[in-house]
Amino acid sequence: MKVALLTLFPDLVRQTLTMGVVGRAVERGQLQLHCFNPRDYTTDNYRTVDDRPFGGGPGMVMLIEPLMRALGAARSVLPNARVVSMSPQGRRFDQALAIEFSTRAEIIFVCGRYEGIDQRFVDTQIDEEVSLGDFVTSGGELPALTMIDAATRLMPGVLHTEQSALEDSFMDGVLDCPHYTRPPQHPLGDVPPILLSGNHAEIAKWRRQQSLGATWLRRPDLLAKLTLNKRDQTLLDAFIAAHRDKNGVQ
Numbered sequence: 482m483k484v485a486l487l488t489l490f491p492d493l494v495r496q497t498l499t500m501g502v503v504g505r506a507v508e509r510g511q512l513q514l515h516c517f518n519p520r521d522y523t524t525d526n527y528r529t530v531d532d533r534p535f536g537g538g539p540g541m542v543m544l545i546e547p548l549m550r551a552l553g554a555a556r557s558v559l560p561n562a563r564v565v566s567m568s569p570q571g572r573r574f575d576q577a578l579a580i581e582f583s584t585r586a587e588i589i590f591v592c593g594r595y596e597g598i599d600q601r602f603v604d605t606q607i608d609e610e611v612s613l614g615d616f617v618t619s620g621g622e623l624p625a626l627t628m629i630d631a632a633t634r635l636m637p638g639v640l641h642t643e644q645s646a647l648e649d650s651f652m653d654g655v656l657d658c659p660h661y662t663r664p665p666q667h668p669l670g671d672v673p674p675i676l677l678s679g680n681h682a683e684i685a686k687w688r689r690q691q692s693l694g695a696t697w698l699r700r701p702d703l704l705a706k707l708t709l710n711k712r713d714q715t716l717l718d719a720f721i722a723a724h725r726d727k728n729g730v731q
């Protein structure tokens with residue numbers, strides 16, 4: 482995947498993408514990163530990228546022209562990219578969109594700052610607006626980095642074991658199961674014995690049950706979207722019965 486970011490903070494973006502799983506994907510060339518700073522495409526001595534809003538009010542608005550030129554430069558490197566704007570008003574990012582992004586060859590992310598971007602640029606140059614969630618960050622960089630991270634780890638060959646992404650939360654509509662490592666006994670508690678049993682079929686069943694149970698407890702909205710097969714329903718019913726027993730619910 483090739484991504485370009487239009488950003489006033491290219492160092493923030495580049496530095497973040499040197500670390501961990503995504504950093505390795507950049508090293509291996511699985512993720513190619515290009516940053517275009519609108520400030521490098523200004524024509525005045527002050528390298529101005531923003532101005533006061535028409536109609537008054539607080540804050541500044543990003544100017545059209547530096548963005549247009551930065552976008553032109555990005556398009557010359559990624560000619561087939563869709564242009565995605567970071568915006569709290571956009572479609573909410575989720576795992577389904579991460580999967581979709583991970584299959585795209587090229588994406589240009591436009592990161593706003595200040596009060597946002599002149600609406601004429603948004604109306605004419607942006608293919609889709611995407612939001613990280615119902616809150617406002619001070620710029621589009623952290624939302625874009627989050628989306629790039631989520632998409633990159635889904636690309637074939639990026640994670641050591643592809644299976645690990647498939648078992649993550651949301652991949653099949655349910656939350657992940659709990660994980661434990663050594664030591665098996667600890668003052669904070671013991672590892673569930675089934676995980677030490679070596680019985681792979683029983684372990685898989687336990688994990689599935691924990692996933693379904695966690696989703697039932699924490700995200701009933703996700704569960705409501707699923708049609709459980711008989712096996713899953715039986716596992717969940719047993720989880721619910723045990724949970725009610727433990728908590729004294731009738």
Ligand code: SAH
Pocket residue numbers: 566567568569570591592593594595596597598611612613614615616617618619620621622624
């Ligand atoms: N005035 C705007 C917010 C501007 S915040 C409003 O209230 O809608 C500055 C920039 O941060 C935005 O242009 C956008 O690029 C980015 N941003 C803020 N919150 C975001 C979110 N939830 N998702 C994606 N980008 C966001």
